[in-house]
Amino acid sequence: MDTPLHIQHVLLSLEPGGLENGVVNVVNRLDSGRFRSSVCCLKRAGEFAARFAAGKVAIHEMGSPGGRDLLLPFRLARLFRRTATDIVHTRNVEAFFYGFLGAKLAGVRSIVHSEHGRTFDDRPLRLRAQRVLSGYTDAIFAVSEQLKRDLVAQVGIPADCIDVLYNGVDVSRFAPSQREPLRAALGLGAATLLVGSVGRLAPVKNYPLLLRAVRGLAREDVAVVLVGDGPERGALEAEARALGLGGRVHILGHREDVAALLGAMDVFVLPSVSEGMSNTLLEAMAAGAAVAASNVGGNPEIVRDGVNGLLFESGDEPGLRDKLQLLLGDPALRARLAHAARARVLRDFAIEAMISRYERLYLSVHRSP
16 A cells, blocks of 8 residues: 555544544554544534644544534535545444535545444434445444444344444553542542542433432442533532532543543442443453443443443442442452453453454455445
């Protein structure tokens, strides 16, 4: 290959989130001798734009207001032609509709689409449109087997047209951390047990369930740390006060030291009502936290209940409370599950294997007639 393939990664924005974190990981690690990347944000960029290798990744903001933007495909086509894009890679359904049309208008040779987690639209016309356009897409993959099954059942895409490509973690960045500096910064005592989560403060994450479960524990030596920001922040702060947890709940907002924060947690909880393949769950396991996760999406493909973590049914407050009581009351169990969790990530979810699969996929679709 004389010149690197130019891949245009199309997504809504680079606001903090699991999908966006995954794009950063992929773009920064692709072989620069074979690939070069640009990132096209249909809306605006966001905080994660600063995480790309300086000067090596062009970021294009389309400024779409949302809703039906009938001119956006034409604007995308001009961008793809101007930047000599070889492959358009769209992520999730909104980016797919616009990116697909823009790529076809521009005559882009190859289109890749990936699904990273979604709540399926029940409008038949929209589902049919995705099903039809998928037939003209060079490669489609989901980040979990469950999400693939959902695409087959809900959208009607044939199973043999969808691959599964799991997320990966740079394990070298995540390891058990010294807990004392974080505890001191939060004003916590050495004996306090720390339960935490990392993610966008949005309804899908169901953080009120975590707060209610902690409130129901028969112990007062537990603090909660939520790392992230989003539209639910004010409501979560109010919920914590209403539950009498105000002084024990710490909402830290967007942070760049997530690896250290994860490594300082005794228990990581992912209470989401929907997930694709959670990067933060993988990162928490790599960081040596004992994990409890809702039994949704790709979570049970990562967490083997009782082996490397615990699972509870989505929305089940008593179930989550029981899992927390078990983990917080048994240091040996926490240590055993945390050790097994890190080993699982090292074995099955290393980022090097993920990048290799992305590179093979891009080369495959480009070589196809």
